[in-house]
Amino acid sequence: MTARTMAQPRDPLARGRLTALVLALALLWPALHIAQFNPAALFDATSLGVMGGFLAGFFPPATDAGFLSLLARATLETLAMATAGMALAFVLAVPLALVVTRSLSISRIGPGAGRGPAAALRAGARLVLTVFRACPEVVWALLFVRAFGLGPAAGVLALAITYGGMLGKVYAEILESGDTRPARALLEAGSGRIAALGYGLLPGAAQELASYTVYRWECAVRASVVMGFVGAGGLGQLMDQSMKMLNGGETSAILVVFLLLVLLADGISAVLRKVLA
Amino acid sequence: MRASAPAPAVRPARNWAGMAVLAGVLAAVVASFAWLALDLRALFTAEALASMAHFVAEFFPPDLSPAFLAKVGWGTVQTLVVSALGTLMAFAAGALMALPAAGRWGLPARAAARFILNLLRSVPELVWGVLMVLLAGLGPFAGVLALALHTSGVLGRLFAEALENAPPAPEQALRLGGSGAAAALAYGSLPLVWPQWLAYGLYRWEMNIRMAAALGFVGAGGLGQMLYFHLSLFQQAQAATVIGAMFVLVVLVDGGSARLRRTLVAAQA
Numbered sequence: 396m397t398a399r400t401m402a403q404p405r406d407p408l409a410r411g412r413l414t415a416l417v418l419a420l421a422l423l424w425p426a427l428h429i430a431q432f433n434p435a436a437l438f439d440a441t442s443l444g445v446m447g448g449f450l451a452g453f454f455p456p457a458t459d460a461g462f463l464s465l466l467a468r469a470t471l472e473t474l475a476m477a478t479a480g481m482a483l484a485f486v487l488a489v490p491l492a493l494v495v496t497r498s499l500s501i502s503r504i505g506p507g508a509g510r511g512p513a514a515a516l517r518a519g520a521r522l523v524l525t526v527f528r529a530c531p532e533v534v535w536a537l538l539f540v541r542a543f544g545l546g547p548a549a550g551v552l553a554l555a556i557t558y559g560g561m562l563g564k565v566y567a568e569i570l571e572s573g574d575t576r577p578a579r580a581l582l583e584a585g586s587g588r589i590a591a592l593g594y595g596l597l598p599g600a601a602q603e604l605a606s607y608t609v610y611r612w613e614c615a616v617r618a619s620v621v622m623g624f625v626g627a628g629g630l631g632q633l634m635d636q637s638m639k640m641l642n643g644g645e646t647s648a649i650l651v652v653f654l655l656l657v658l659l660a661d662g663i664s665a666v667l668r669k670v671l672a
Numbered sequence: 673m674r675a676s677a678p679a680p681a682v683r684p685a686r687n688w689a690g691m692a693v694l695a696g697v698l699a700a701v702v703a704s705f706a707w708l709a710l711d712l713r714a715l716f717t718a719e720a721l722a723s724m725a726h727f728v729a730e731f732f733p734p735d736l737s738p739a740f741l742a743k744v745g746w747g748t749v750q751t752l753v754v755s756a757l758g759t760l761m762a763f764a765a766g767a768l769m770a771l772p773a774a775g776r777w778g779l780p781a782r783a784a785a786r787f788i789l790n791l792l793r794s795v796p797e798l799v800w801g802v803l804m805v806l807l808a809g810l811g812p813f814a815g816v817l818a819l820a821l822h823t824s825g826v827l828g829r830l831f832a833e834a835l836e837n838a839p840p841a842p843e844q845a846l847r848l849g850g851s852g853a854a855a856a857l858a859y860g861s862l863p864l865v866w867p868q869w870l871a872y873g874l875y876r877w878e879m880n881i882r883m884a885a886a887l888g889f890v891g892a893g894g895l896g897q898m899l900y901f902h903l904s905l906f907q908q909a910q911a912a913t914v915i916g917a918m919f920v921l922v923v924l925v926d927g928g929s930a931r932l933r934r935t936l937v938a939a940q941a
Contacts, residue, residue, distance in 0.1 A: 429753045430812045431893075437808055446807045475704035482701040529922045530915065533798070533886040534899070538915075541903055542727045547708050621796050625889055631798075638802050654794055670689050 445641070452643020456651060463648075465633065470652055473629035476547045476622075477615035477660075480554025484615075485608065487527075487559030492566035494520040498575035498596065499588050520563075527560025536622040550619055550627030557618075558611055565607055573599045605671045609664045616660040620653055630656070734912035744898070744917045751894035751921070754812045755884040758819025759877040765820065766827030767869070771857075773832035785828070792825025797883050801890040815892030819880050830872045831865070838864040871933070878929045885918050895921075 406412075436442070495517055497503060502513035532553045539549035570592075578595030582588075597604075623631015630653055637645035714720060771777065772785035800818035808814045843860030847853070888896020895918050902910040 426753045426757055429750055430757050430816050432757065432816065433808075433813055436813065442807055442809065446803075449806065471707060475707040478700050478704040479708055479710060482704070525923065526919075529919050531882050531886045533889065534896075534915070534918065537889065537900070537903065542724065548710055551708065551710060617796065621798050624798050624802075634799065635802070638799075650795070650799075657794060667693060670693050 449641050449643050449646075452641070453647035455644065456648035457642070457644035458648070462645060466630075466648060466652060469628075469630045469633045469649075470656060472547055473619050473623070473631070473656065474616065476550045476554065476619040476627075476629055477612060480551045480619065481558060481608070481612045481615050483551065483555035484558035484562055484611075487555060488562035488566060491520050491524055491559070491563040492570070493588065493592065495524065495563065495567040496570045497567075498571050498578055499582070499592055501582055501588065504579075504583060524560045524563045527556050528558075528564065529560075530557070532557040532618050533622055533625055536627045537625040540626045545626045545628070545632075547628035550622040550629065553622060553627065554615055554618060558615060562608065562611060566604060569600050569603050569607065570596050573603075602671060606668045609667045609671075613660045613664045617657060620656075730908040731912035731915075733909065734916055735907075735909040736913065740910060740913060744895070744913055747895045747898045747914070748917050748921055750812050751884045751888075751896070752881065754815045754887070754892070754894055755819060755877060755880040758816045758884070759823055759873060759880050761816065761820035762823030762827050762876070763869075763873045765824035766831050769824065769828035770831035770835055773828055774835040776835075785832075789825045789828040789832075792821055793829065794825075795822065797822045797887060798890060801887045801892050805891045810891040810893075812893030815884055815887045815894060818887060818892060819884060823876050823880060827872060827876060831869055834865040834868045834872075835861065874929065874932065878925055881925050882922055885921065 493499060497517070500513060500517070502509040535553035535556055536550050539552050543549050543552075573596065575596070577599075578591045581591040581595045586594075619627070619629055620631045620634075623629045623633070624635045626632060626635075630649060634646060634649045634653070637649060715724075769785055769789055772781040773789055775782040797818050800821045801814060804814040804817040804821075808817060838861050840861075842864070843856045846856040846860045851859070884892075885895045888894045888898065889900045891897060895914055899911055899914045899918070902908075902914065
């Protein structure tokens with residue numbers, strides 16, 4: 396070993412790091428261009444004035460009786476949308492999850508006549524779940540608003556489909572990831588799928604399933620506010636209208652209610668999970 | 673040996689709390705349907721089904737002309753770029769905010785940073801989107817800002833938690849050996865939390881790609897804006913192509929991120 400390398404050991408990763416940096420910069424430049432990245436637009440006097448006026452209106456929040464009763468109705472509507480959507484999602488997800496779950500498959504135990512069709516059915520159900528959850532719920536909501544008109548029905552259906560897809564996938568994963576030997580033993584001894592689920596899998600997985608469902612409800616509350624922005628009713632629609640009219644007081648009141656609602660959903664879900672544990 | 677008499681069947685104790693929760697949930701579901709006055713049976717009448725079928729049929733066949741496909745391709749690229757830039761900005765801002773939020777600059781700074789992060793995080797992306805369209809005008813830049821604001825709240829908190837949970841010994845050793853605060857952080861703690869930070873960042877990027885597709889509804893560019901535009905003009909064939917592109921994008925990202933996560937996990941194991 397020469398004296399130079401002894402005195403000044405080179406960083407063996409230096410070349411790789413330099414290449415990565417140059418590559419990243421070369422990618423970043425066109426990316427900034429495509430995204431029309433223009434920080435100067437933030438300091439444009441007119442838009443700053445509009446924004447400033449809007450934000451200045453945030454305080455005090457609107458508190459007139461007419462608006463408050465509207466706000467209360469919208470809040471209840473949002474909660475009801477989330478709950479009804481989750482109920483439908485559950486109804487959609489459970490049968491699909493039962494079909495998809497491999498640990499409940501009788502045909503997988505051994506070679507038999509039903510093996511091919513059963514695998515095809517499982518793949519089909521899996522595809523349905525993927526399609527359901529592929530688009531964000533807002534996209535479904537926008538489509539359903541076009542189909543059924545403005546109002547909470549579109550939001551409920553959008554939630555049912557997207558969350559049905561997510562719940563179905565996660566239920567199946569939970570049922571497959573635990574200890575599947577009891578269910579397997581039951582199936583091999585000739586029990587039915589439902590009995591194998593009830594006595595073989597659920598005792599180990601029920602708590603996780605329930606707590607995931609409750610967590611999803613919490614997400615559904617947030618999602619139903621967001622879906623209001625495309626016309627699916629509830630707090631979001633109200634917020635969209637207030638923001639379009641640049642009414643700062645109403646917007647801030649709705650934002651406060653939204654934050655309280657999220658906190659409430661958080662609390663309810665924590666309590667439910669503790670009770671179920 | 674004598675067979676012992678079968679043990680009398682013991683009924684498990686009733687779980688009153690669980691039953692109360694179940695009853696409460698059922699009541700809430702019924703009340704929700706009643707409050708919304710949703711009549712699901714109305715959806716399944718022959719008339720409703722026919723109009724639904726008509727609505728769906730209008731989306732077929734999708735517009736697959738080369739010119740429109742090129743436009744959709746451009747929208748897809750824009751959506752990807754918006755999500756990547758938004759996540760990148762959020763990563764940098766989150767890393768900066770994580771230092772005070774992890775309590776490195778005293779308790780008041782910690783509380784203040786946590787408050788800001790909570791505020792950023794609890795406002796949904798779409799609301800930030802509307803605000804940013806007001807501020808920066810229509811276009812993808814508003815989408816980048818909206819994603820960056822919300823995601824920096826999320827990442828900042830996760831980064832701070834990772835930093836707080838990292839073992840403090842390496843950094844302390846460097847500090848005691850006389851290194852500066854920045855160097856001690858960079859060589860003592862950062863190598864410990866970096867894989868975790870990177871995993872969080874990639875995970876949020878995946879979510880942001882989906883979100884960026886929807887952010888266009890409020891005018892923030894990308895596929896969402898195209899979908900909103902064509903649906904508003906009742907151009908269902910074009911809308912169908914855009915939905916197809918969103919679908920392909922999401923499925924590809926899903927598969928890609930699963931593979932990436934597997935390699936990351938394998939690299940760390």
